[in-house]
Amino acid sequence: MDSADELGRRDRKKLETRTALERAALTLVAERGLAGVTVEDIAEAVDVSSRTFFNYFPSKEDALIGPGPASAAELCERLEELPADVPVLEALRLMSRVEAEHVQQQREQWLLRLKVFEQNPSLLPRLVTSGTETERAITAAVARRAGIELGTSGYPELATAAAMAAFRVAMIRWSAAGGRPELADLVDEAFAQLAAGLPNP
Amino acid sequence: MDSADELGRRDRKKLETRTALERAALTLVAERGLAGVTVEDIAEAVDVSSRTFFNYFPSKEDALIGPGPASAAELCERLEELPADVPVLEALRLMSRVEAEHVQQQREQWLLRLKVFEQNPSLLPRLVTSGTETERAITAAVARRAGIELGTSGYPELATAAAMAAFRVAMIRWSAAGGRPELADLVDEAFAQLAAGLPNP
DNA sequence: GTAAAACTTTCAGGATCTGCAATATTTCAG
DNA sequence: CTGAAATATTGCAGATCCTGAAAGTTTTAC
Numbered sequence: 001m002d003s004a005d006e007l008g009r010r011d012r013k014k015l016e017t018r019t020a021l022e023r024a025a026l027t028l029v030a031e032r033g034l035a036g037v038t039v040e041d042i043a044e045a046v047d048v049s050s051r052t053f054f055n056y057f058p059s060k061e062d063a064l065i066g067p068g069p070a071s072a073a074e075l076c077e078r079l080e081e082l083p084a085d086v087p088v089l090e091a092l093r094l095m096s097r098v099e100a101e102h103v104q105q106q107r108e109q110w111l112l113r114l115k116v117f118e119q120n121p122s123l124l125p126r127l128v129t130s131g132t133e134t135e136r137a138i139t140a141a142v143a144r145r146a147g148i149e150l151g152t153s154g155y156p157e158l159a160t161a162a163a164m165a166a167f168r169v170a171m172i173r174w175s176a177a178g179g180r181p182e183l184a185d186l187v188d189e190a191f192a193q194l195a196a197g198l199p200n201p
Numbered sequence: 202m203d204s205a206d207e208l209g210r211r212d213r214k215k216l217e218t219r220t221a222l223e224r225a226a227l228t229l230v231a232e233r234g235l236a237g238v239t240v241e242d243i244a245e246a247v248d249v250s251s252r253t254f255f256n257y258f259p260s261k262e263d264a265l266i267g268p269g270p271a272s273a274a275e276l277c278e279r280l281e282e283l284p285a286d287v288p289v290l291e292a293l294r295l296m297s298r299v300e301a302e303h304v305q306q307q308r309e310q311w312l313l314r315l316k317v318f319e320q321n322p323s324l325l326p327r328l329v330t331s332g333t334e335t336e337r338a339i340t341a342a343v344a345r346r347a348g349i350e351l352g353t354s355g356y357p358e359l360a361t362a363a364a365m366a367a368f369r370v371a372m373i374r375w376s377a378a379g380g381r382p383e384l385a386d387l388v389d390e391a392f393a394q395l396a397a398g399l400p401n402p
Numbered sequence: 403g404t405a406a407a408a409c410t411t412t413c414a415g416g417a418t419c420t421g422c423a424a425t426a427t428t429t430c431a432g
Numbered sequence: 433c434t435g436a437a438a439t440a441t442t443g444c445a446g447a448t449c450c451t452g453a454a455a456g457t458t459t460t461a462c
Contacts, residue, residue, distance in 0.1 A: 010408075010459055038448065049411050054450060089399045124332025130369060131325020146401060151377055155402045157370045158391055162399060165362035168331060173355050190359050197398040198290045198363060200347060201356045211428055211439075239417065250442050255419060 018056050020046045025063040026112050034060075034120040064116060065126050072134040075099065079141040088146055088156075092163040093191040095138075099167065100183040107179060114175035128168040130161055138163075166190035219257050221247045226264040227313050235261075235321040265317060266327050273335040276300065280342040289347055289356075293339075293364035294392040300368065301384040308380060315376035329369040331362055339364075367391035 024045040028037045039060050043050040057063040078095045086094075103110045117123045129135075143149070143156040150156065170186035225246040229238045240261050244251040258264040279296045287295075304311045318324045330336075344350070344357040351357065371387035 008460075013459090014409080039450090040448085050449095051412075051451090052410055055410075059450080060448095087401050121332060125326045125330045127332065129326045129330065130366070131322055131328065148402065151374075153402060154370050154374045154387070154391060155394065155399075157373070158367060158394055159399050161366035161370055162363050162395065165331070165366050166359060169355050169358045169362055172358065173352075176352055186355070190355060193356065193359055194363065194395075195398045197396045198356075198360050200288050201349065201354060209429075214428090215440080240419090241417090251418095252420095252443070253441055256440075260418080 017046060017048060017052075021048075021053060021056055022063055022066075023109070025060070026109070026116055029064060029116050029120065030112055034116075034122070061123060061126065064113065064123060066110075066113060071099070071102070072137040075134070076137050076141045079138070079145065084145070088142055088159050089163070089191065089195055091145065092138075092142070092159060093188065096163060096167045096170075096187050096191070097184050100170070100187050103171070104183055110171075111175060111179045114171060118172075118175065128164050128171065130164065135160055135164065162194055163191075166194055218247060218249060218253075222249075222254060222257055223264055223267075224310070226261070227310070227317060230265060230317050230321065231313055235317075235323070262324060262327065265314065265324060267311075267314060272300070272303070273338045276335070277338050277342045280339070280346065285346070289343055289360050290364070290392065290396055292346065293343070293360060294389070296339075297364060297368045297371075297388050297392070298385050301371070301388050304372070305384055311372075312376060312380045315372060319373075319376065329365050329372065331365065336361055336365065363395055364392075367395055 021042060025037070025042045028041055028045065037060075039053050040050045042060070042063065043053045053063070075095055075098075078098050079091055082091045082094065117127055139156045139160045140150060142160055146156060146159075148156055167187060167190070170183060170190050173186050174181060174183045222243060226238070226243045229242055229246065238261075240254050241251045243261070243264065244254045254264070276296055276299075279299050280292055283292045283295060318328055340357045340361045341351060343361055347357060347360075349357055368388060368391070371384060371391050374387050375382060375384045
């Protein structure tokens, strides 16, 4: 994929400051804890004003959380482009594997991020969580794929939420194991348990 | 159950102010939106200082979220007291039904709360969410029941997260339907889909 | 080269949230 | 009933969070 090319100088600089702010936020909070770092600290580390920080992120926490909605559209595309005869849960698994590869590509950053989440539990509710724009988008795509009106059966909402839970558990296990196993394998494991109806192991 | 008895005057008053603060927060935010209500507004409505508000809740949002960890212990008891041969997912379903009854018993308050959540999506990530003390406790109970070391297989984490997702979806459907259906039925539906492995409908 | 568009900064200010010390209330023992 | 001990409430100072508006700076595009 194209990632850093095809951008004017302006957008390149914007992307740079954004990632610099994210990186600074992560490393500082990893060192001193969420409460031990102020927005001004983060901004100074990147040599911008704290007002500029808030031009990029609506809150200190948001600088730690990562892409989120940015990739929502891309995720949905993955769902859409799968053949219609692929079952919903299988489609969600494949989508999650793609996302897992993205995570693996930024291995160190994600491991650091997950460590920060573990050390600051108040962040956990926002890990791969419900109620986001991302979830809404995926739910809509699932509904389309299953041929269901949104808000009638609850199936798209549940399938999506369960898939996100599977992905979240895989991420946490991955982090707990020091990033040693393949994240994609852990994702597969979780989806296999889901598809089997979560029988007693 | 005993709920309001067996408390000294002091604790009774504390409980009163707490519930009064919750109620005021909910009604005010339902009227004016999250951003349109300050902590001082809420405190004044109950005739206490805003400092006192923060003695009860760590943040404005927390006054809206409801019991949460309060009932964690009780939920786990429900899990523990079920016979050991009840499968995990079935046990989680039964536990969720108990919780559903609690919600039904405070029907109006919960419908209002859910409306507030819908109207202020930034609250949604904290609805029945992961990363809480409650989830940790349930996960531990599930692990005990399944005879699994925590953090080895990921099964307890996933089963718990999926159950919470099922409950959350049921709540949202219940709210969207104006509280008309039986919440317990929606919970059963969601768990049935989970137990079946989320097949295409 | 210049004008428009977009980004950063400064500044003012309201709101959130936390210690701390003072005050008021409740409890409980005598 | 009364006086201490325990506990809750309050006011206050202060750090931090976050936002709008206006001014200044850089980038873009013609």
